[in-house]
Amino acid sequence: MYVLTNVVKNYSRGRQAVAALRGVDLVVRDSEWLAIQGPTGHGKSTLLQIMGALDRPTSGSVELGGIDLSALREAALTRIRARSIGFVFQTFNLIPTLNAADNVAMALVPPHIAAAERQSRAEEALTAVGLAGRLRHLPSELSGGEQQRVAIARALVKKPQVLLADEPTGNLDEGTRDEIIGLLENLWREHGLTMVTVTHDSSVAARAQRIGQLKHGRLAIPPSAPRSPDQGPATGPAEHRRVR
Amino acid sequence: MNAVYVTAASAADIPAVQNEIAAALPGATITDQDDLAHEVTGSLTSTANLANDLGTWLSVVVLIAAFTVASLLTMAAVARRVREFGTLKALGWRSSRIVGQVMGESITIGIFGGAAGIGLGYAGAALIDHLAPKLSATIGPASAATAGGGALGGKASGGLKSLGNTPHTVSVSLTAPVTVSVILLAVGLAVAGGLVAGSFGGWRAARLRPAAALARVE
Numbered sequence: 001m002y003v004l005t006n007v008v009k010n011y012s013r014g015r016q017a018v019a020a021l022r023g024v025d026l027v028v029r030d031s032e033w034l035a036i037q038g039p040t041g042h043g044k045s046t047l048l049q050i051m052g053a054l055d056r057p058t059s060g061s062v063e064l065g066g067i068d069l070s071a072l073r074e075a076a077l078t079r080i081r082a083r084s085i086g087f088v089f090q091t092f093n094l095i096p097t098l099n100a101a102d103n104v105a106m107a108l109v110p111p112h113i114a115a116a117e118r119q120s121r122a123e124e125a126l127t128a129v130g131l132a133g134r135l136r137h138l139p140s141e142l143s144g145g146e147q148q149r150v151a152i153a154r155a156l157v158k159k160p161q162v163l164l165a166d167e168p169t170g171n172l173d174e175g176t177r178d179e180i181i182g183l184l185e186n187l188w189r190e191h192g193l194t195m196v197t198v199t200h201d202s203s204v205a206a207r208a209q210r211i212g213q214l215k216h217g218r219l220a221i222p223p224s225a226p227r228s229p230d231q232g233p234a235t236g237p238a239e240h241r242r243v244r
Numbered sequence: 245m246n247a248v249y250v251t252a253a254s255a256a257d258i259p260a261v262q263n264e265i266a267a268a269l270p271g272a273t274i275t276d277q278d279d280l281a282h283e284v285t286g287s288l289t290s291t292a293n294l295a296n297d298l299g300t301w302l303s304v305v306v307l308i309a310a311f312t313v314a315s316l317l318t319m320a321a322v323a324r325r326v327r328e329f330g331t332l333k334a335l336g337w338r339s340s341r342i343v344g345q346v347m348g349e350s351i352t353i354g355i356f357g358g359a360a361g362i363g364l365g366y367a368g369a370a371l372i373d374h375l376a377p378k379l380s381a382t383i384g385p386a387s388a389a390t391a392g393g394g395a396l397g398g399k400a401s402g403g404l405k406s407l408g409n410t411p412h413t414v415s416v417s418l419t420a421p422v423t424v425s426v427i428l429l430a431v432g433l434a435v436a437g438g439l440v441a442g443s444f445g446g447w448r449a450a451r452l453r454p455a456a457a458l459a460r461v462e
Contacts, residue, residue, distance in 0.1 A: 045459075046455075049454075049455040049458070052334070054333070054334055054454040054455045054458065055453070055454070055455035074339075075338070078333070078336055078337075078338050078339075079336065080336075081333075081334060081335070081336040082335070082336020082337075083336065087334045087335075089331070089458070091327075093327060093328075093330075093331040093334075093458070095328055095331070106332065106335055106337075107335045107336075109335075109337065109341070110335065110336035110337055110338070110341075111336075154335070
């Protein structure tokens with residue numbers, strides 16, 4: 001479970017201070033799917049990076065499973081990223097010189113898994129996302145949707161507890177978007193993941209259990225317990241309440 | 245008249261003839277075959293030393309330039325791969341592992357570059373041996389000497405001490421010797437170059453904050 005308390009993030013741009021997050025409070029329960037929407041530049045990606053231990057808040061605390069990430073040293077954060085958190089990026093971020101299986105296997109290097117097992121688990125993960133026939137293809141030989149499937153396989157191959165997706169369908173056409181979001185939904189159900197998705201796309205956000213709106217660094221989100229996956233999609237901003 | 249050539253009946257008479265001339269002409273400069281030989285040998289040695297010194301300093305300058313260019317290229321490559329390293333950090337790769345990756349790649353390139361350099365060096369040395377012009381120094385009673393030094397190393401032969409009164413030609417051949425020590429030095433320097441370049445690149449990669457690296461627009 002994530003518990004964010006009064007999270008503030010300021011950047012300095014030259015002599016000017018920019019407030020990316022202005023006191024965000026948020027609780028994400030285990031196995032919940034939360035979508036965060038908001039205009040570009042209003043702090044969505046910053047919030048996701050702080051939740052993913054890629055960045056530290058200027059103030060406030062970020063707890064994951066009862067551990068305050070903001071108090072940990074970099075080495076401990078690296079371990080948490082290696083074991084507990086999977087990332088999916090808008091631009092896929094695959095390594096262009098490695099084939100699909102090797103890209104996925106990269107996620108199993110930090111946990112010190114043997115090379116042969118890395119390969120077999122990578123192939124399993126790629127098969128699970130429908131890419132059994134594309135194991136040895138380079139990213140440049142794959143479509144956008146296939147590249148995002150590789151990225152999803154890479155995020156999930158280490159069996160993380162959390163999946164953080166930053167605009168996972170932002171670079172895809174509508175048809176591929178629906179395929180990818182359907183895949184994410186299936187994997188979320190199947191693995192019992194805690195999933196946080198940042199998106200511009202209301203139709204993507206609507207598939208989540210709860211939707212938060214982040215504007216000018218402030219998060220508005222319904223505090224109620226999320227619906228179960230079987231209760232259907234969230235209806236959107238009508239059920240939001242400004243928390244801070 | 246400013247020069248008089250004197251021939252002695254035999255080499256053994258030369259010192260006596262010199263003494264007599266000195267006594268008869270106290271202001272004259274007397275030069276014998278040994279002085280001439282010494283003069284020419286000295287010129288050849290100076291030329292060879294100059295060539296060696298120049299070669300050494302040129303090698304040092306080229307080496308520094310090569311290390312600098314390799315380091316800058318590695319750092320440029322790291323800059324181009326910022327998002328890749330940011331992604332690896334997001335996957336949980338430690339900075340030290342990423343540094344090791346960059347250094348490993350750099351050293352591997354250094355080893356391949358060194359191997360290619362040895363091949364090119366052999367080819368260049370063979371070409372020099374094949375194409376280098378034959379240089380010579382001629383020494384005779386008229387002290388007409390033409391001398392040349394090798395830029396890469398020269399060998400002189402001709403027996404200057406036994407010149408006598410007839411003209412003698414000393415041949416100077418340009419060579420580019422390739423020895424085991426030179427090859428080992430070349431490989432060592434190539435690996436060292438890879439290490440230096442990899443250290444700079446790795447240091448830069450390690451300093452990246454994951455969030456900043458991922459936010460970098462390519």
